[in-house]
Every structure is written in C-alpha cells, then in structure tokens.
Amino acid sequence: MRFWRPIELTAAHRPVLYDDETDILVQNSVGIYEGRSRLPEYQNGRIYLTSHRICYVDVASPLSHSVAINLPEVKTAQYTARFLKSSPKITLHFSEETYSASASPVYPSSTSATPDASTTSLINSESTTLSLSLISSVAWICPICSFANHFASSYRPDISPIPACITCGVKPPEAVIKDALVEGGIGHGAASPTNDDGGPLAATDADGLACPKCTFVNNSALRFCELCGARLQTSTLNLSDYLIDKTEARKESYLPFSLNGERSKYALPIQEEILMYVKLSFRSGGDKEFFERVRAVLTDRTWLQNASRRKQESSIIVVNKELMNNNMKPEEGSPKPPLTPSFGIHALQRINEREREDNKDLMGSLSDLQSLMTKARGLVALAENFAVRLASSPGVPEEARRALRESSNALSLSSPIVTKEMAGGGNNEIYHAELARQLAEFLQNGVLKTEGGIITLFDLFALYNRARGISLISAKDLRDACEMFETLKLPFKMRQFKSGLIVVQEVAKADGIAVTMLVEWVATAQRKPYEEDDGVTPQDVSQHFGWNVGVCVEELETALEQGKLVSDAVVGGTRYFVNIITSYIWDWKMDIFNEKSGEVANAIDLTALEEELPNANANYMKFSSAYKSPTNVHQAMLANGKSLL
Amino acid sequence: MSTEGQPFPFPSIYSFPPFFTRQPNSQTWTSQLSLWSSLILGYCRYNRIWRIDLNTAIEWDLFSNKEINRSLKLDTCREILDSMVKKGNAEWVSGSGRDAADKNLSAIIFWRRPEEWANMIADWIDSTGQRNAILTFYEISDGDLSFSQDFRGIDATILRKALDILVRRGQAQIMRSADGEVAGVKFFGVQ
Numbered sequence: 001m002r003f004w005r006p007i008e009l010t011a012a013h014r015p016v017l018y019d020d021e022t023d024i025l026v027q028n029s030v031g032i033y034e035g036r037s038r039l040p041e042y043q044n045g046r047i048y049l050t051s052h053r054i055c056y057v058d059v060a061s062p063l064s065h066s067v068a069i070n071l072p073e074v075k076t077a078q079y080t081a082r083f084l085k086s087s088p089k090i091t092l093h094f095s096e097e098t099y100s101a102s103a104s105p106v107y108p109s110s111t112s113a114t115p116d117a118s119t120t121s122l123i124n125s126e127s128t129t130l131s132l133s134l135i136s137s138v139a140w141i142c143p144i145c146s147f148a149n150h151f152a153s154s155y156r157p158d159i160s161p162i163p164a165c166i167t168c169g170v171k172p173p174e175a176v177i178k179d180a181l182v183e184g185g186i187g188h189g190a191a192s193p194t195n196d197d198g199g200p201l202a203a204t205d206a207d208g209l210a211c212p213k214c215t216f217v218n219n220s221a222l223r224f225c226e227l228c229g230a231r232l233q234t235s236t237l238n239l240s241d242y243l244i245d246k247t248e249a250r251k252e253s254y255l256p257f258s259l260n261g262e263r264s265k266y267a268l269p270i271q272e273e274i275l276m277y278v279k280l281s282f283r284s285g286g287d288k289e290f291f292e293r294v295r296a297v298l299t300d301r302t303w304l305q306n307a308s309r310r311k312q313e314s315s316i317i318v319v320n321k322e323l324m325n326n327n328m329k330p331e332e333g334s335p336k337p338p339l340t341p342s343f344g345i346h347a348l349q350r351i352n353e354r355e356r357e358d359n360k361d362l363m364g365s366l367s368d369l370q371s372l373m374t375k376a377r378g379l380v381a382l383a384e385n386f387a388v389r390l391a392s393s394p395g396v397p398e399e400a401r402r403a404l405r406e407s408s409n410a411l412s413l414s415s416p417i418v419t420k421e422m423a424g425g426g427n428n429e430i431y432h433a434e435l436a437r438q439l440a441e442f443l444q445n446g447v448l449k450t451e452g453g454i455i456t457l458f459d460l461f462a463l464y465n466r467a468r469g470i471s472l473i474s475a476k477d478l479r480d481a482c483e484m485f486e487t488l489k490l491p492f493k494m495r496q497f498k499s500g501l502i503v504v505q506e507v508a509k510a511d512g513i514a515v516t517m518l519v520e521w522v523a524t525a526q527r528k529p530y531e532e533d534d535g536v537t538p539q540d541v542s543q544h545f546g547w548n549v550g551v552c553v554e555e556l557e558t559a560l561e562q563g564k565l566v567s568d569a570v571v572g573g574t575r576y577f578v579n580i581i582t583s584y585i586w587d588w589k590m591d592i593f594n595e596k597s598g599e600v601a602n603a604i605d606l607t608a609l610e611e612e613l614p615n616a617n618a619n620y621m622k623f624s625s626a627y628k629s630p631t632n633v634h635q636a637m638l639a640n641g642k643s644l645l
Numbered sequence: 646m647s648t649e650g651q652p653f654p655f656p657s658i659y660s661f662p663p664f665f666t667r668q669p670n671s672q673t674w675t676s677q678l679s680l681w682s683s684l685i686l687g688y689c690r691y692n693r694i695w696r697i698d699l700n701t702a703i704e705w706d707l708f709s710n711k712e713i714n715r716s717l718k719l720d721t722c723r724e725i726l727d728s729m730v731k732k733g734n735a736e737w738v739s740g741s742g743r744d745a746a747d748k749n750l751s752a753i754i755f756w757r758r759p760e761e762w763a764n765m766i767a768d769w770i771d772s773t774g775q776r777n778a779i780l781t782f783y784e785i786s787d788g789d790l791s792f793s794q795d796f797r798g799i800d801a802t803i804l805r806k807a808l809d810i811l812v813r814r815g816q817a818q819i820m821r822s823a824d825g826e827v828a829g830v831k832f833f834g835v836q
Contacts, residue, residue: 534713535662563670566663568715577663582676586656588687 003034003094003278004042004067007055012440012490013062015048015055022302023418025049025293027286028430032056032067033089033279041065046430047280049293051302054092054280069278072303075157076182079291088287090294093182094276095157137224137231140180144170157181174299209233286430358382419471428480433488435473435481439464439504440490448492448506452546454514457482457494457502459548497554515559517545522565523578535568535575653691653707659684665715667724681725682734690756695800696738698751699723726752733758738802753802762796762807767816769794770832779820781829 008016017023031043041058042065048055052072058065075095082088135155139148142165149166157177164171208217209232211225218226225232282290361382418434442464448455455463457479465472473481482494482504493507505514521544522536541552556576559565563582568575658664658680668674688707689697699722702708709716717725729735730752738751757765766785770776773790780788786799796804808830811817815833822828 560668561670563673566668566670566673567666568662569666570662570715575662577661579663579670579673580661581658581664581668581680582673584658584676584680586658586680586683588656588683591656592654592687592691 003069003073004032004039004056005069007053007066007068009057009062009066010437010441011444012437013057013066013488014434014437014441015050015053015057015066015068017050018052021050021052023048023050024297025290026430026434027282027290028433029282029284030056031087031281031283033281035277042067044283047290049290049297051297054294071297072158072301074298076178077291077294077298079287087281087283089282090280090287090291092278092280092294094278135181137229138180138183140172140177142168142170143172143176144168432477432481432484435477436484436488436490439478439481440485440492442467443492443504448504450546451548454503454505454547454551456548456550457504460504498557499554501550501554503551503554514555515562515564518555518559519564519578521545522576535577537573537575653688655710656680656684659710660713662713662715665710665717667718667721678725678728682729682732685725685729685754686734686756689754693798694754695798695803696751696753697726697735699726700750723750729754736802753800755803757795759803759806759810762799762803763810763814765794765796766807767811767832769796776832779829779831782827785830 010016025048027047030045030047032039032045032047041061042056044060045056045058045062045065048057053068053070054074055068056066069092073094075093078091078093080086080089080091135151135153135157137150139150141148145165145168147165147167149163152163154160155163162171162174162177208220209222210217211228211230212233213230214225214228216225216227218232223232224230280290418431418438420431439460443455443460447460447463451459458475460482461475461478464478479494479502482492482502485492485494485504486507491507492504494502494504496502518541521541525536525540525544536556538549538552538556541547541556542549545552547555556565556567556574560567560576564579565576566579566581568577664677664680668677685697685707688694699719703717703719703722708722726735726737730737733755735752735754738753769790770778775790782801782804784790786796786801786804796807799807808817808819811830811832812819817833818831819827820829820831
C-alpha cells in the first residue's frame with residue numbers, strides 16, 4: 001500500500017494520537033480502497049478522522065491491520081453518493097508533489113527498493129518542479145467578477161497565500177483555488193505532468209488525445225490542445241511511484257523498468273492503476289457527515305494550527321529546561337531546537353516574562369470558574385511543565401513527584417475527549433463504543449491502580465468527568481459505555497453486586513480472587529484470643545486494599561455468602577472474621593463429662609474445607625491436638641479460659 | 646459428677662464473636678446450630694438445668710459472653726431451640742401465653758434422651774432392689790435413694806416420658822389413684 005501506512009494503537013484499540021492531534025469523528029463499518037483496488041483485508045473497520053490523519057482500525061485484527069493516511073498530503077475530497085448496490089464513498093485525492101516529496105523517506109520499504117537514494121531524490125525533485133512549472137497554465141475563475149485568472153508561475157499549492165483576483169482584487173475562497181487546481185490537473189494524480197523525457201507516455205489511444213474542451217483530437221505527444229490551449233487529460237507515469245511500489249504486490253503487473261532511465265518501449269496501459277487517490281466506503285451510513293468534516297479539516301488545515309502551537313510551546317519548554325540544568329547535554333531530549341536562540345540577558349528577560357505570565361494565569365484563573373474554564377489549557381500545560389521541571393531536578397522527594405504526577409493525571413485525559421458529535425451522526429452505539437475505549441485508556445492510566453483494582457461506577461463517573469473537564473457525560477452514557485467493555489474485548493468488565501452496586505474491574509481479576517485475597521488478609525489481621533473489638537470492618541478493608549467502602553462491604557458479603565467469612569453484628573456495625581465455625585469440632589460429652597458418645601457436634605466433611613481455609617484448619621488442628629487425650633480436656637479448657645481472661 | 650462451684654468450661658468457640666450472630670450462609674448456620682445445641686446440652690447437664698425459659702435464660706452467661714460483650718438475640722435463640730426440638734433434644738412447653746410470640750419461650754432440654762433416662766431408672770431400680778415396689782414420682786426424683794443419681798431433681802415431664810417408655814417395654818406400670826390421678830409407678834424389673 002502506498003498511501004495507507006501502519007499506525008500504532010492504544011491498548012483499547014484507538015489510534016495513538018500525536019501531541020496536539022485531536023479526534024474529530026468516528027464511523028463504523030468502513031472499508032478502504034487504494035486507487036481502484038479494494039484492499040481485501042481492510043473492509044470492516046472504524047474510521048477515525050483526526051486533525052492530522054484519517055485512521056482505519058480493523059475490527060477483526062486491529063493490531064496488524066490498522067493504517068492511516070496523513071491529511072496534509074490530501075489535496076481534495078470527493079463525495080460519491082450511494083448508487084444501487086455501491087455504498088457511498090469518499091475519494092481522497094493526493095497532491096502529487098507533497099506525496100512524492102514526502103513518501104520516499106517515510107516508507108521503510110522504499111529504502112530497499114531504491115538502491116541509489118540520490119537518484120530517487122533527483123527524480124522526485126524534478127517531477128515536482130515540472131508539475132509546478134505547469135501551474136501558470138491553470139486558470140481559476142473569480143467568483144466575484146468571473147475573470148479567469150492564471151496562477152503565477154511561482155505559486156505553490158498549499159504553501160503560497162491565496163492570490164487575489166487581478167481584476168477585482170478580491171481573494172477567492174480556498175475551495176475555488178483547489179477546484180481549479182484539480183481541474184487543471186495539479187492536484188489530480190491522474191493528470192499530472194510527464195517525466196523527464198517529456199516523451200509520449202500517455203498514449204491511451206493510438207490516434208491521440210481528445211481535448212476535453214473542444215474535443216479536437218491532438219497528437220498524443222502534446223500536453224496542451226493545439227486549438228484552444230486547454231490542458232489535455234494525459235495520464236502520467238510518476239517515476240517515484242515505480243520506485244516505491246517495486247516491492248509491493250502489484251509490481252508484477254508493471255513492465256520491466258530500470259533506474260537508469262531505460263524504459264520499455266511497450267505501451268503502458270496500466271497507468272490508470274497508479275491513481276493518486278484512496279477511497280473510503282461507508283457501509284453503514286455516516287458518510288455525508290464524515291465528508292463534511294473532512295472538507296472542513298482540509299480547509300482549516302487543522303494540522304498546521306496545531307503544529308505552530310506546538311512549536312511555540314516546545315520552544316518555551318526547551319528554554320526553561322536548558323536554563324534549569326546547565327550541565328545538561330544540549331538537545332538530547334528535545335528534537336527541535338528553540339526557534340530563536342536565547343542566551344544572556346535576553347533569555348533571562350524571557351524567563352522573567354514567562355514567569356510573570358504564569359503567575360498571572362494562576363491568579364486570574366482561580367478567581368472564578370469562568371476564567372478557570374478559559375484558561376484550563378494553559379494551566380494544564382503549566383502543571384505539565386512543572387512536572388517536567390520537578391522530575392529533572394534532584395532532591396525532590398518521591399512523594400511530591402508522585403502526587404504531582406497523579407494530580408496531573410487527574411487533570412487531563414491522555415487523549416482528546418470523546419464527544420457525541422464525534423461519533424458519526426450522533427449514533428449512540430458508536431459513541432458508547434468510543435467512550436468505552438477512552439474509559440479503558442483512562443482506567444489503564446493508573447486510575448484503577450489507585451482505586452485498588454475495583455472502582456465503583458459512581459467513582460468512575462466522578463473521576464472521568466473531572467478529567468474531561470468540559471462536556472461532561474451523563475450517568476446513563478457511562479453505564480452504556482461500560483456495558484460495551486466485554487463486547488469490545490476491552491480488558492475491563494462491569495460487575496453488579498447483589499445489592500445493585502455496580503463496579504468496574506479488570507477482566508483478569510476474577511470475582512473469586514478478590515474474595516480469596518480478602519479472606520487471606522482477614523486471617524492475618526485477626527488476633528487471638530479474640531477481643532471485643534476484634535474482627536475486620538469494611539473500613540479496615542477499605543484502608544488496606546484501597547477500595548471504596550461500598551465495594552468492601554459487597555466483597556465481604558460475597559465472602560460471607562460463600563461461607564469463607566462469618567459476620568459479627570454489633571451495634572457499631574458488622575465485623576468480619578474468618579469462618580472457624582464450619583470447621584469447629586466439639587465433642588461436648590467427651591470434653592466436659594469425659595464420656596464416650598457418638599454425638600459430635602458439627603460432624604461434617606472437613607477435607608473439602610482444608611484447601612479453602614488453611615487458617616481455620618490450622619485452628620482446628622490446634623484444638624484437636626489439645627483435646628486428643630480426655631484427661632487433658634479439662635486442663636486445656638481451663639487454660640483456654642484463662643488465656644481468654 | 647458435676648463439679649459444683651466450678652463455672653462451666655466453655656469451649657473456645659464461645660469466645661468467637663461471630664458465634665453470637667446468626668450466620669447468613671446456610672452451611673455455616675447449620676454448623677453454628679449444631680455447636681449451639683451441643684453447648685446448650687452441655688451447659689444444662691453441667692448445671693443440671695431441665696428447663697430453659699427464654700425470658701430469663703437470655704441473660705445467662707450461656708447466651709451472653711461478657712468477656713467479648715456479645716449476646717445471642719432472642720429470635721436466634723428461639724431458632725436454635727427450634728432446631729433442637731426438631732432433633733429431639735428439646736421440647737417446647739406450651740406456656741401460659743395466649744399469642745404465638747409468647748408461646749415458644751420455655752423449653753425442656755433433653756440433655757439425655759428419654760430412652761437413656763428410662764434405662765438409667767431401670768438400672769437404679771435393679772441396683773437398689775426396688776423391683777416390684779411402688780414408688781411415687783417424687784420418690785424417684787427427690788427421694789433419699791436417688792440422691793446421688795443423675796436424674797436427681799428430674800423434671801416431671803421428662804420423668805413421665807421416661808416412665809412411659811418403661812411402661813411400653815413392660816417394665817413398669819403407672820398406678821392411678823381412685824380419682825384417676827397418677828399416684829405412682831410400679832416396677833417389674835428386667836426379665
């Protein structure tokens with residue numbers, strides 16, 4: 001695949017986003033195409049539109065079949081409505097120059113396919129300039145005065161500012177320029193210019209090419225119509241495509257080709273296959289909205305906005321870091337150097353300035369809730385910055401670091417929040433599935449650990465909503481999302497106790513494990529002989545395991561029902577003990593009256609209990625050994641009574 | 646036999662606080678019932694108690710452990726006695742109370758089964774040479790000859806049950822006075 005590139009996924013099978021990349025929309029049941037060929041193993045997945053990419057996450061095998069395309073490389077998007085049995089599709093055209101310029105370094109396979117890297121880059125740059133030199137022949141129609149303007153030859157799509165109309169001086173909307181470029185073939189992969197030879201590569205007919213405007217059949221060698229000067233729809237052969245695709249499965253269909261420019265003399269009927277576009281096929285709706293959002297993203301160039309902001313922020317952090325640790329090796333951890341070099345007094349001034357702003361932020365944001373909301377982002381950044389500073393400076397107690405880490409965890413989510421608008425067309429199922437995925441990520445980020453592995457639904461509700469900060473979710477949405485954990489094969493599950501209390505816990509942690517842990521701990525916490533305030537309360541359990549008290553009560557009750565613990569109801573509340581009643585054997589006639597009898601209290605099968613209750617069993621062993629000989633009984637009884645006193 | 650003056654040697658389970666709470670788990674509860682029943686039987690035999698009246702017995706050290714400040718609830722107590730009644734270790738005495746709540750408050754505890762008592766009395770008759778003699782109930786329970794016997798002070802109801810067994814075996818006969826009241830019992834001895 002040329003355009004689709006493998007991506008990383010989080011544990012909850014959501015794409016790992018870049019810094020400052022944000023989720024925009026998700027849609028289920030989407031298949032992807034490259035060019036015209038349907039990619040057979042990528043036909044049922046979720047498609048994520050983010051500010052930077054369009055990611056495809058396969059449902060069946062997400063780990064191996066998740067790919068993405070980068071939006072900056074996309075030139076235009078086209079929408080094809082449903083037609084008979086064909087699902088609605090969105091076609092994304094790639095701009096050739098950005099693609100070919102960026103493709104070869106990104107592609108790992110291309111290194112093996114290109115023995116001579118310099119050749120490749122040469123060809124690439126050549127084809128880029130060629131395509132650009134043709135831009136002056138493309139015209140755009142001013143929507144105000146309808147004048148057909150020509151692009152300046154220095155115009156670079158996506159880079160140069162939008163030109164103003166020569167006649168009326170009004171800048172057109174970006175879409176107009178883009179449409180014109182597509183029409184002119186600059187953005188259109190199929191209609192890009194020829195290669196270095198300038199030779200007739202695009203001979204689709206033996207006779208020639210029909211002009212799209214005046215229908216005059218031109219010689220196939222020509223690129224512009226002889227009569228009207230319009231651009232001819234020639235197919236091209238992009239050299240870089242060959243280089244990249246050499247290792248791909250489709251290479252067999254290409255004709256022999258070598259790097260030194262010797263080309264086969266045969267015609268190239270497969271050119272149409274090397275189309276510079278990918279298609280998304282929407283099998284269960286949501287296509288229109290997705291298309292609108294894609295168009296909006298392409299127009300807004302969200303990636304640029306985010307990138308510029310990131311640049312600013314990173315430069316500030318770098319400056320701070322450098323000044324803080326003078327002996328730190330320069331630029332080791334930070335990939336980007338600061339935008340402007342900062343040394344001496346200038347740097348100090350900047351630091352001071354920055355600190356003053358931070359203080360202002362802090363003071364201002366805490367004055368009322370409204371301002372806190374508006375400055376939330378800045379504050380989070382400040383907290384993170386502080387965490388970085390704290391982590392790298394020695395002599396800070398571990399506790400403080402941990403506290404800070406936790407608080408900053410609680411302040412923000414690792415990924416942008418999932419909103420209802422994001423899920424295609426307000427579809428509840430998709431929304432809840434996404435919410436469940438984000439919840440899983442949230443829980444995995446240490447939240448569940450601090451809660452002792454079990455969290456009640458209402459605690460989760462509070463924590464998660466606090467982390468969201470804005471556009472809070474309803475309790476019902478949370479519950480619906482949690483119900484999807486198991487169907488989505490996320491490593492969490494919702495569990496309802498008898499009383500109706502609902503908790504979320506790891507799947508790996510079976511219900512029995514918590515009870516076993518609990519019983520073991522209760523056994524160690526017990527004192528012997530027993531005293532009035534002996535036993536374990538739910539509060540004790542809560543302190544030891546870090547669970548919510550409600551969860552503790554439920555777990556204790558479960559253990560109670562299983563007969564592993566016994567309860568002791570007193571005025572102050574219920575206390576819990578390891579069950580020694582079931583395994584307690586007392587032959588009262590023998591003990592007290594030294595009489596033989598067949599009547600043994602509690603004559604039940606002990607072997608079944610031995611494994612379950614090692615402690616209680618040890619207890620029993622103690623008793624039975626003490627009472628083995630009848631003569632001992634009375635003394636033992638008395639001794640026991642004394643020790644109780 | 647009984648060690649007078651010495652307090653009843655409670656088993657260690659008596660100091661286990663949850664022992665005084667009715668356990669929700671049925672298996673545990675069965676064990677708990679069985680232990681309690683043993684404890685009550687042992688306690689009653691040790692202290693020669695024939696009847697338990699729950700109104701007062703609930704205050705006994707049998708049902709409340711001052712050391713750990715735990716005591717059995719009346720309902721639980723009744724439940725325990727109920728189970729003992731079902732097993733034949735006790736019997737409710739229909740009290741004077743008219744309503745149901747008042748009813749099962751007093752119980753006779755058979756810390757020996759009536760059959761055992763019957764054997765014991767028959768043995769005692771044999772060993773003391775009272776065969777063919779006629780004895781009043783009082784003479785059996787509180788007479789001079791029965792002073793050191795286990796059935797000394799035996800509850801009239803239990804005694805009657807034991808004697809009934811002997812009658813059925815053909816070892817004794819209930820003697821009635823002219824007005825039909827039970828006056829005494831005649832033993833025939835073991836053939």
